[in-house]
Amino acid sequence: MAPVARPDHIRSHNLALLLGHLHRHGEQTRAALTQSLGMSRSTIGALVGDLTALGLVEEIVPIGGAGVGRPSHYVVPHHQGPISFGVDVDPPAVVVAATGIGGSLLSRVEVALEGDVDHIAPESVVDAIARGVALAWEQGRPTAVPCGMGVSVPGTIDRRTGQIDDAPNLGWRDVDLRALVAERLDSPSTIMLGNDADLALLAEHRRGSLRGCSDAVFIMGRRGVGAGIMTDGRALHGRSGHAGEIGHNTIDPGGPPCHCGNRGCLEVYVGEAAMLALAGRDEPVTRSAIETLFADARAGAESALAGVTGVVDPLARAIAALHNTLSPERVVLGGSLAGVVELLPEELTAAVAGYCFDLRGDPGLVAPELGLDSALLGAAELGFAGLLADPLSSASRRR
Numbered sequence: 001m002a003p004v005a006r007p008d009h010i011r012s013h014n015l016a017l018l019l020g021h022l023h024r025h026g027e028q029t030r031a032a033l034t035q036s037l038g039m040s041r042s043t044i045g046a047l048v049g050d051l052t053a054l055g056l057v058e059e060i061v062p063i064g065g066a067g068v069g070r071p072s073h074y075v076v077p078h079h080q081g082p083i084s085f086g087v088d089v090d091p092p093a094v095v096v097a098a099t100g101i102g103g104s105l106l107s108r109v110e111v112a113l114e115g116d117v118d119h120i121a122p123e124s125v126v127d128a129i130a131r132g133v134a135l136a137w138e139q140g141r142p143t144a145v146p147c148g149m150g151v152s153v154p155g156t157i158d159r160r161t162g163q164i165d166d167a168p169n170l171g172w173r174d175v176d177l178r179a180l181v182a183e184r185l186d187s188p189s190t191i192m193l194g195n196d197a198d199l200a201l202l203a204e205h206r207r208g209s210l211r212g213c214s215d216a217v218f219i220m221g222r223r224g225v226g227a228g229i230m231t232d233g234r235a236l237h238g239r240s241g242h243a244g245e246i247g248h249n250t251i252d253p254g255g256p257p258c259h260c261g262n263r264g265c266l267e268v269y270v271g272e273a274a275m276l277a278l279a280g281r282d283e284p285v286t287r288s289a290i291e292t293l294f295a296d297a298r299a300g301a302e303s304a305l306a307g308v309t310g311v312v313d314p315l316a317r318a319i320a321a322l323h324n325t326l327s328p329e330r331v332v333l334g335g336s337l338a339g340v341v342e343l344l345p346e347e348l349t350a351a352v353a354g355y356c357f358d359l360r361g362d363p364g365l366v367a368p369e370l371g372l373d374s375a376l377l378g379a380a381e382l383g384f385a386g387l388l389a390d391p392l393s394s395a396s397r398r399r
């Protein structure tokens with residue numbers, strides 16, 4: 001016998017649909033919601049009433065909205081509604097954001113990591129996360145109850161256990177960061193981990209340069225290099241959840257050593273350390289070192305330009321391999337690689353086209369619309385997953 005949908009199941013399903021729609025598309029009138037969701041006016045009215053009672057949405061009349069007749073009320077995320085924390089572990093810093101339903105950025109704080117960033121203790125990162133969360137909460141919406149937290153890490157994550165399998169640029173293997181953070185924060189809200197490139201892809205797809213795009217790649221180029229991949233509108237994880245680790249594809253087995261233990265990996269040629277070395281700058285990889293490099297390159301300094309130009313060829317070959325394999329509509333270059341496509345768009349596009357087997361048209365190379373915060377905001381999206389899936393029980397748990 002087919003299962004019968006009970007009225008409370010239908011209600012909770014519809015609440016999730018409505019809240020998810022507002023989260024993704026922003027404020028709407030009841031009339032627009034009626035049309036977009038294909039529900040009756042009375043159903044929308046009842047659902048908006050339920051979400052209002054749960055403290056998740058409210059209705060406002062826009063200032064200056066009084067035209068002919070009665071002004072339309074807009075359904076908007078509640079100004080004191082729950083928040084999600086996004087955390088981006090990006091040595092030598094940990095960045096934390098507090099965001100509201102609808103993706104609004106309420107606060108953003110950076111906490112510097114002390115010591116050798118190539119071998120940083122998980123406890124130091126956990127301390128930085130705890131400090132960042134406290135500050136972001138206070139600066140963002142101190143009265144709000146958190147509904148969850150997402151943490152972006154530069155490494156591979158076991159999808160079954162949620163453990164970090166391997167984060168070569170942190171020197172970590174088999175680290176249960178989620179458990180460490182949960183213990184430190186003593187927080188009942190859900191904590192989820194994601195790979196930085198995967199989360200950057202998620203955020204750009206939801207709110208940035210990949211809106212409406214169903215076949216795409218996000219290449220994250222920081223200290224390490226990795227890719228988030230979407231095919232037919234679905235994120236590609238692979239059997240182990242490790243899909244997209246293109247930074248460790250071997251370019252030259254006799255090349256320089258990589259943090260992963262192999263030699264001549266792609267990230268040795270296009271990562272941030274490579275750019276500084278190609279520019280003849282013998283200094284540690286920091287955000288300010290990279291920003292100075294790109295500022296100098298934009299100003300026409302020859303050695304800085306050599307650092308950026310030097311990554312074009314190996315990067316183009318990697319992008320062409322992705323085009324030949326996946327045929328994406330768009331390829332977002334994030335982290336420091338955004339600077340490469342911004343500074344040398346024609347050179348990079350021509351090099352990719354030259355290496356592609358059958359590229360018809362533009363290879364679709366773009367910089368992220370969310371700038372350096374794609375992974376951070378993707379992490380914050382993870383923190384909303386529980387609330388969006390089931391607003392009713394999630395909201396009542398928070399009370």
Ligand SMILES: [Zn+2]
Nearest residue numbers: 248258260265
């Ligand atoms: Zn490697």
